[in-house]
Amino acid sequence: xxxxxxxxxxxxxxxxxxxxxxxxxxxxxxxxxxxxxxxxxxxxxxxxxxxxxxxxxxxxxxxxxxxxxxxxxxxxxxxxxxxxxxxxxxxxxxxxxxxxxxxxxxxxxxxxxxxxxxxxxxxxxxxxxxxxxxxxxxxxxxxxxxxxxx
Amino acid sequence: xxxxxxxxxxxxxxxxxxxxxxxxxxxxxxxxxxxxxxxxxxxxxxxxxxxxxxxxxxxxxxxxxxxxxxxxxxxxxxxxxxxxxxxxxxxxxxxxxxxxxxxxxxxxxxxxxxxxxxxxxxxxxxxxxxxxxxxxxxxxxxxxxxxxxxxxxxxxxxxxxxxxxxxxxxxxxxxxxxxxxxxxxxxxxxxxxxxxxxxxxxxxxxxxxxxxxxxxxxxxxxxxxxxxxxxxxxxxxxxxxxxxxxxxxxxxxxxxxxxxxxxxxxxxxxxxxxxxxxxxxxxxxxxxxxxxxxxxxxxxxxxxxxxxxxxxxxxxxxxxxxxxxxxxxxxxxxxxxxxxxxxxxxxxxxxxxxxxxxxxxxxxxxxxxxxxxxxxxxxxxxxxxxxxxxxxxxxxxxxxxxxxxxxxxxxxxxxxxxxxxxxxxxxxxxxxxxxxxxxxxxxxxxx
Ligand code: HEM
Ligand SMILES: [Fe+2]
Numbered sequence: 001x002x003x004x005x006x007x008x009x010x011x012x013x014x015x016x017x018x019x020x021x022x023x024x025x026x027x028x029x030x031x032x033x034x035x036x037x038x039x040x041x042x043x044x045x046x047x048x049x050x051x052x053x054x055x056x057x058x059x060x061x062x063x064x065x066x067x068x069x070x071x072x073x074x075x076x077x078x079x080x081x082x083x084x085x086x087x088x089x090x091x092x093x094x095x096x097x098x099x100x101x102x103x104x105x106x107x108x109x110x111x112x113x114x115x116x117x118x119x120x121x122x123x124x125x126x127x128x129x130x131x132x133x134x135x136x137x138x139x140x141x142x143x144x145x146x147x148x149x150x
Numbered sequence: 151x152x153x154x155x156x157x158x159x160x161x162x163x164x165x166x167x168x169x170x171x172x173x174x175x176x177x178x179x180x181x182x183x184x185x186x187x188x189x190x191x192x193x194x195x196x197x198x199x200x201x202x203x204x205x206x207x208x209x210x211x212x213x214x215x216x217x218x219x220x221x222x223x224x225x226x227x228x229x230x231x232x233x234x235x236x237x238x239x240x241x242x243x244x245x246x247x248x249x250x251x252x253x254x255x256x257x258x259x260x261x262x263x264x265x266x267x268x269x270x271x272x273x274x275x276x277x278x279x280x281x282x283x284x285x286x287x288x289x290x291x292x293x294x295x296x297x298x299x300x301x302x303x304x305x306x307x308x309x310x311x312x313x314x315x316x317x318x319x320x321x322x323x324x325x326x327x328x329x330x331x332x333x334x335x336x337x338x339x340x341x342x343x344x345x346x347x348x349x350x351x352x353x354x355x356x357x358x359x360x361x362x363x364x365x366x367x368x369x370x371x372x373x374x375x376x377x378x379x380x381x382x383x384x385x386x387x388x389x390x391x392x393x394x395x396x397x398x399x400x401x402x403x404x405x406x407x408x409x410x411x412x413x414x415x416x417x418x419x420x421x422x423x424x425x426x427x428x429x430x431x432x433x434x435x436x437x438x439x440x441x442x443x444x445x446x447x448x449x450x451x452x453x454x455x456x457x458x459x460x461x462x463x464x465x466x467x468x469x470x471x472x473x474x475x476x477x478x479x480x481x482x483x484x485x486x487x488x489x490x491x492x493x494x495x496x497x498x499x500x501x502x503x504x505x506x507x508x509x510x511x512x513x514x515x516x517x518x519x520x521x522x523x524x525x526x527x528x529x530x531x532x533x534x535x536x537x538x539x540x541x542x543x544x545x546x547x548x549x550x551x552x553x554x555x556x557x558x559x560x561x562x563x564x565x566x567x568x569x570x571x572x573x574x575x576x577x578x579x580x581x582x583x584x585x586x587x588x589x590x591x592x593x594x595x596x597x
Binding site: 005006007011013014017018021022024025028029031032033035036037040041046050051054057058059060061062064068071073075076077078107109111113114115117132135136139140141142144145146147148149150 | 200374546
């Protein structure tokens, strides 16, 4: 073992192999990038409203309580499929109304129940947020989550 | 301490330990909110607490790595650090950035990508600090002796800094955002940080066991080769359900399974070196932390990682308390314990005294490691129930969470033990001056 695998051989295998895997990863990333834009998220246009919604989602750090497509904190429900769960995935107006109703009723103040803060959003921002969540929900996520519970 | 400039490491380690305190207290508070959800809900909501908890962790681990590099590179390269002044400038930038970030989080100003919430100016500060560091340490190494340890350490630090670029790239398309986000998160902990870990572990083994350098260095190259060969394509285990193509299910499953190998190799490496070396180094606490780090890393990253990494399993466990269980033990074993091993080794030298803190230090090891293991077990139980009730039976999230209260109470208890251990550790490093238990007489080995 020690004759075949000298230190300099081990080092060269390390460098050479790593470059190989970086290249393969780069190619697959490029392919995935175009798959995302051309196919997986092509179901709904990425409008300015959706962009605004993403910005609202980020500014309020919703991800540090909720999960989105299964990523984030695990303190509050999954929202990647919340529009499906609410049955409003194809209905922008209802999506806005039900989301607005939900957000306005927070925090519930119920003793012993996890609390969602109150967020002061303009109507435009709330509409953007609803569109962003509808946009996220139409992504082809290989049929994840397993059911509407998220 | 052979080289005067190694002293900068002392300040890095102190800063790291202070933030370590912030991190575990933040964690304890978050754990308490799980038990008593109305606690501080109006003033300090859970998302802010969690942000402070995770960000403090990442920054103190990096401070520890930087400190470790400033400590070990002079010894390896056999020369003083290129510029001590730059090293302090770098530290000041990082501390101002950290304080600025925590302050702005408390004021409700933050970004919205998990772990990367730092305001833009802080992100730039980190970038500038990283560049200063790389220049400083690279010039030191280039002018001095080059060893496998410094090679691998530098490569890890260069690559992880390079990946920081992706912290600035936030596409409007959520799926693209997620894909590139993992370039920082996954390619840090499961590729580049592993190089840093291997290098520091190699250095500690060299010092603590007195084993031959040739042997250590060959092992190191083999370990880091398996880390990158598996870890780069292993990123695919995060590309199952975020809008990326279906082929990642196979690539991710296969390569991330292979990610167990470098962690197993690091554990074997540590134990074999101790066995082979048979040097009786007086700093037993550093040895305990080194062996502990490699072992817990194998369980946290290797075993708990494999637990949910196959796409057929991950389909059900994705984003449940199983993920939380794994994240905690993996970070603790691989990076927290490794940093504490380095502190345990270097702090007595930096303070120019014998390692007079070992009994307390070793107690803190068992408190923290016991606490983290217990936490991992109860979160795994909670996650198993959650996966079944929510993902299979289809009960709603909040309904299921209401059933898990007992586990969250036990998790809080485990967290309290960890906090106690952390305080004890910090106390043993910076306050204690004498050994509190007399060592026994040296036994003559039996026939
Ligand atoms: C020291 C190394 C590691 C650390 C620090 C670590 C840490 C983490 C963290 C914090 C997350 C959650 C990320 C999020 O917020 O979404 C995570 C997710 C994950 N890790 Fe690791 N990990 C390590 C190694 C591994 C290894 C070696 C494997 C596989 C063998 C693995 C498999 C996974 C998987 C499959 C997920 C996604 C879980 C999900 O679907 O929700 N990890 N890891
Ligand atoms: Fe990963």
